[in-house]
Amino acid sequence: MLELIQLITLTVIIHYLSCKFKVYFIHWHLDTISQSKLQWKHVIIIPFIGSLFLIFVFFYPSTAKYFIYASVFFSAISCFYLILQPIFDYAPLLSSKVRICLSLLISLTIIFIYLLTQTRWSSNVIAIGIAVAIQSFLFVDKIHIPLVLLSVMFFYDIFWVFGSVNVSLFGGKSVMVEAAKTATSLRLPLLIEFIDGKFLIGLGDIILPGIFINYAYCIDLFYKTKYFISTLLGYCFGLILTLFVLWNFKVGQPALLYLVPSMFVPFLIYAYHSKTIKTIFSLSLTSKFNEIIPLPELTLTSDFSHEPPILSEQQLTIQLE
Numbered sequence: 001m002l003e004l005i006q007l008i009t010l011t012v013i014i015h016y017l018s019c020k021f022k023v024y025f026i027h028w029h030l031d032t033i034s035q036s037k038l039q040w041k042h043v044i045i046i047p048f049i050g051s052l053f054l055i056f057v058f059f060y061p062s063t064a065k066y067f068i069y070a071s072v073f074f075s076a077i078s079c080f081y082l083i084l085q086p087i088f089d090y091a092p093l094l095s096s097k098v099r100i101c102l103s104l105l106i107s108l109t110i111i112f113i114y115l116l117t118q119t120r121w122s123s124n125v126i127a128i129g130i131a132v133a134i135q136s137f138l139f140v141d142k143i144h145i146p147l148v149l150l151s152v153m154f155f156y157d158i159f160w161v162f163g164s165v166n167v168s169l170f171g172g173k174s175v176m177v178e179a180a181k182t183a184t185s186l187r188l189p190l191l192i193e194f195i196d197g198k199f200l201i202g203l204g205d206i207i208l209p210g211i212f213i214n215y216a217y218c219i220d221l222f223y224k225t226k227y228f229i230s231t232l233l234g235y236c237f238g239l240i241l242t243l244f245v246l247w248n249f250k251v252g253q254p255a256l257l258y259l260v261p262s263m264f265v266p267f268l269i270y271a272y273h274s275k276t277i278k279t280i281f282s283l284s285l286t287s288k289f290n291e292i293i294p295l296p297e298l299t300l301t302s303d304f305s306h307e308p309p310i311l312s313e314q315q316l317t318i319q320l321e
Contacts, residue, residue, distance in 0.1 A: 026289055085099075
C-alpha cells in the first residue's frame with residue numbers, strides 16, 4: 001500500500017508541476033516551444049528509436065550504460081536548466097547572466113552528485129527532473145497526435161513486455177523486463193524506483209501519458225472544462241490497476257496497457273457528456289495562444305500556484321460548440 005501511495009503522489013506532482021511550467025514556457029517562449037512541436041513523424045520515430053534502444057540495452061548492457069550516462073549528462077543539464085528558469089523569477093534583482101550561471105551550476109551539481117553516488121535517490125531526482133522538463137517543453141498543437149501516439153505505444157509496450165518472449169532472437173526473455181533490470185542494477189535514471197528497486201515505473205509510462213495530460217490542462221485554460229482532472233484521475237486509476245495486476249501475477253506488466261484506456265475512456269466520456277467533442281478535435285493550441293500572446297498587461301505572478309492572467313474571462317471568451 002505504501003508504494004501505491006508514493007507512486008500516485010509522485011506522478012501527480014510530476015504532472016501538475018509540468019503543467020504549471022508549461023504555462024510559463026508558453027507565456028514567455030511560445031515561439032521557441034512551438035519549434036519543439038510533436039508532429040506526425042514522431043508517431044513513427046518514437047517507437048522506432050525506443051525499440052532500437054531496448055534491443056541495444058538487451059544485447060549490450062555494459063556498452064549501453066556509457067552511452068546512457070553521456071545522454072543523461074547532457075539531457076539532464078538541459079532539463080534542469082529549463083525548469084530552474086521559472087524558479088529564478090523569484091530573484092528579479094539578479095541579472096540574466098547571473099541567473100544563467102546559477103542555473104548551470106545547480107544543474108551540474110545535481111548531475112555530478114548522481115554520477116558520484118549513483119544512489120536510488122539521486123537517480124530518482126534526475127528522472128523526475130527529466131520527466132517534468134520534457135512534458136513542460138514538448139508542445140502539442142492538436143489532440144489527434146497524442147491520441148494516435150499513445151495508441152501506438154500501447155501496442156509497443158505490450159509487444160516488448162509480452163510479445164518479445166516469443167521471439168527466438170531474444171532467447172525467451174522479455175526485452176522490456178531485462179532492460180528495466182539493467183537500468184535498475186546500473187542506477188540509470190530511466191525509471192523511478194520505489195522500495196529499493198522492488199517496484200519501479202519507467203519514464204515512458206510517465207512522460208507519454210503526461211503529454212496527453214498536459215494537453216488536457218491546456219484545454220481547460222481556454223474553456224471552463226474539467227479535462228485535466230478527468231484525465232489525471234483516469235491515469236491514477238490506471239496506476240492502481242497496473243499495481244493490482246502486478247501484485248497478483250508477480251510478473252512485469254506493460255503499464256501503458258492499463259494507463260492508455262484509463263485515460264482515454266474518461267476523456268472521451270467527458271467530451272461526449274459536455275458536448276465539446278467537435279470543439280476539442282478542431283482545436284489548435286498554436287492558433288489560440290497566438291491570438292492572446294503577447295498582451296501588454298501580461299505579467300507572471302510571483303505566486304507560482306496561480307495562472308498568469310493570460311486567459312482571464314475579460315481577455316478571452318470562447319463559445320463552446
